Amino acid sequence: xxxxxxxxxxxxxxxxAAKKVFITKGMAGARMQDIADEAGINKALLHYYxxxxxxxxxxxxxxxxxxxxxxxxxxxxxxxxxxxxxxAFCKEYxxxxxxxxxxxxxxxxxxxxxxxxxxxKLFGNEKPQxxxxxxxxxxxxxxxxxxxxxxxxxxxxxxxxxxxPFLAKPIIQWVSGMNQTEFRAMLExxxxxxxxxxxxxxxx
Amino acid sequence: xxxxxxxxxxxxxxxxAAKKVFITKGMAGARMQDIADEAGINKALLHYYxxxxxxxxxxxxxxxxxxxxxxxxxxxxxxxxxxxxxxAFCKEYxxxxxxxxxxxxxxxxxxxxxxxxxxxKLFGNEKPQxxxxxxxxxxxxxxxxxxxxxxxxxxxxxxxxxxxPFLAKPIIQWVSGMNQTEFRAMLExxxxxxxxxxxxxxxx
DNA sequence: ATAATGTTTAACCATTTGGTTAACAAAATT
DNA sequence: AATTTTGTTAACCAAATGGTTAAACATTAT
Numbered sequence: 001x002x003x004x005x006x007x008x009x010x011x012x013x014x015x016x017a018a019k020k021v022f023i024t025k026g027m028a029g030a031r032m033q034d035i036a037d038e039a040g041i042n043k044a045l046l047h048y049y050x051x052x053x054x055x056x057x058x059x060x061x062x063x064x065x066x067x068x069x070x071x072x073x074x075x076x077x078x079x080x081x082x083x084x085x086x087x088a089f090c091k092e093y094x095x096x097x098x099x100x101x102x103x104x105x106x107x108x109x110x111x112x113x114x115x116x117x118x119x120x121k122l123f124g125n126e127k128p129q130x131x132x133x134x135x136x137x138x139x140x141x142x143x144x145x146x147x148x149x150x151x152x153x154x155x156x157x158x159x160x161x162x163x164x165p166f167l168a169k170p171i172i173q174w175v176s177g178m179n180q181t182e183f184r185a186m187l188e189x190x191x192x193x194x195x196x197x198x199x200x201x202x203x204x
Numbered sequence: 205x206x207x208x209x210x211x212x213x214x215x216x217x218x219x220x221a222a223k224k225v226f227i228t229k230g231m232a233g234a235r236m237q238d239i240a241d242e243a244g245i246n247k248a249l250l251h252y253y254x255x256x257x258x259x260x261x262x263x264x265x266x267x268x269x270x271x272x273x274x275x276x277x278x279x280x281x282x283x284x285x286x287x288x289x290x291x292a293f294c295k296e297y298x299x300x301x302x303x304x305x306x307x308x309x310x311x312x313x314x315x316x317x318x319x320x321x322x323x324x325k326l327f328g329n330e331k332p333q334x335x336x337x338x339x340x341x342x343x344x345x346x347x348x349x350x351x352x353x354x355x356x357x358x359x360x361x362x363x364x365x366x367x368x369p370f371l372a373k374p375i376i377q378w379v380s381g382m383n384q385t386e387f388r389a390m391l392e393x394x395x396x397x398x399x400x401x402x403x404x405x406x407x408x
Numbered sequence: 409a410t411a412a413t414g415t416t417t418a419a420c421c422a423t424t425t426g427g428t429t430a431a432c433a434a435a436a437t438t
Numbered sequence: 439a440a441t442t443t444t445g446t447t448a449a450c451c452a453a454a455t456g457g458t459t460a461a462a463c464a465t466t467a468t
Contacts, residue, residue, distance in 0.1 A: 010445075025317065028233030032426060042447050047427060049445095105316055111374045112309055113229065119378045127379055147404070152380055153394075157365055157401060159372065164364030167371065170315045174323045175331055176356055190357075197361060200351070201405030214415080236456060246417050251457060 011049050013039045015063075018056055023102030026109060027057055058121075061110070064103055065122050068096060076133040082140055085133060086158060087195040093162045094191045098184070104166045130155065146202045154202065161194045215253050217243045219267075222260055227306030230313060231261055262325075265314070268307055269326050272300060280337040286344055289337060290362060291399040297366045298395045302388070308370045334359065350406045358406065365398045 017039035021030045032053055036043040050056035075088045097103055111119060134151040141148055165172060165187060173183055221243035225234045236257055240247040254260035279292045301307055315323060338355040345352055369376060369391060377387055 023316075026230055026232055026313070028230055029317070031424085033424095043426090044428080044448085045446060051427095053426065105312070108309070108371050109230070109313065111372070112227075113233070119374055123378075130379070150397075153390075153397060156369060156372075156376060157398075160364045160368030161361055164368055165360060167312050168315070168360075168363065170323055172360060174327075175334070186357075193357060194361075197405045201401045235454085237454095247456090248418085248458080249416060252415075255457095257456065 010039070010041060010045060013041065014046060014049055014056070015060060019060055019100075019102065022057065022060065023106050027113075061106075061121065064100070064106070065124075068103070069123070069128065071096075073129055077129055082133075082136055082146070083195070083199050085136075086198050089158060090162055090194045090198075091191045093159075094187060094194075097163070097166055098187060101166055101169075104163045108167065144204055147204055149202050154198070158194075158198055161190075161197065165190065214243075214245060214249060217245065218250060218253055218260070219264060222264055223304075223306060226261065226264065227310050231317075265310075265325070268304070268310070269328075272307070273327070273332070275300070277333055281333055286337075286340055286350070287399070287403050289340075290402050293362060294366055294398045294402075295395045297363075298391060298398075301367070301370055302391060305370055305373075308367045312371065348408055351408055353406050358402070362398075362402055365394075365401065369394065 014035065018030075018035045021035045021038055025031070025034065030053075032046055033043055035056075036046055039046075046056065050059055071092055072089065075085055075092060078085070078088075080088060107122070111122075130151075133155075137146070137149065137151040137154060140146045169183065172178070178186065218239065222234075222239045225239045225242055229235070229238065234257075236250055237247055239260075240250055243250075250260065254263060275296055276293065279289055279296060282289070282292075284292060311326070315326075334355075337359075341350070341353065341355040341358060344350045373387065376382070382390065
């Protein structure tokens, strides 16, 4: 069968549709029929390409995990300075999530529903390598280059500041009255303002 | 009927059970049977006390909203200084959520599923009153008491730092290897460390 | 005692939902 | 051109699920 150019293969259409529906309604709330409709195909085709709802879900999830995590790991393992790492992380993270804004909610959700299974699936049984970054921070603290700060707390804070706007988008938009474009602009801005915020708070 | 002391009325048992199940499985994933089992009663009793799944959900949600929001509003409308407000907010917020750790996920979730309806239900059609706090910040910026900072961004950052650990608990625990007690201690600590973090980052 | 009211249960029902089947269409292979 | 393989669909099925009903049980009022 000749693939029709761009949004070609049924498989891709399904994956795109499934992503959309899964994030909108959650894994449990998503209906195979919804996904089929969204993809503009018959429901049985879903089962032809991906045997079950769970398989479909897993496929999408695997894609996400493999796309996101290595680049983050690379940054923390690089030879950059603390400040540079924070800047690189925020840029990389926000950039990536801007392309797939549904991921944070998706991950947080499944994470909380299947704590053991999902976390292991996400990280493939080996934890993210933060050792280098952690010792880097501890050293900087000793040398009094930065304030006394627990490395893990710094990492949590950095993550928090990057992810939260994506999770809380509806509230933020409603409270602030931002439209889509303005909201996106704000996120763009945060690629720079968040690292600044963090760096200010730890610098001596 | 004489209520049997503490975990008495069936109604309360249902509400407790429903909270637990709703947060664990999400609104869509929660099964009435699960809730009934968790409460140790018959499924039909759920419908006797709360007519439908939606009603039950709404009841729980209303409880939460009414308990949380006013106190936050009070803080931002008070005569405290910026730093004091940030400190008060973080303490109040983390304290409250420590009592009901499931709320953030719950809110974020429903928020994203029913953007219009839920946000309005949560805030009862009137946005939180941030005006006073915002002008307070703008004034401080003018007087160069604090760094140039967009008030909304500051609020978002504060929220982010308070909520995120609750949302990401499973990952954090897994990555850091903290047990329940240690995790709770960390949250206790953040009641003080988060305000410090924020205040450091904005002070001139 | 008994009626009336409130609480709880088992059995049941209609609908929804993930998944299957068999038939049909379109490519690819021979 | 014939046939095998791949892609697609409509109709169907069994299980799960939210919700109902009628009857049993308990509690209080008469």
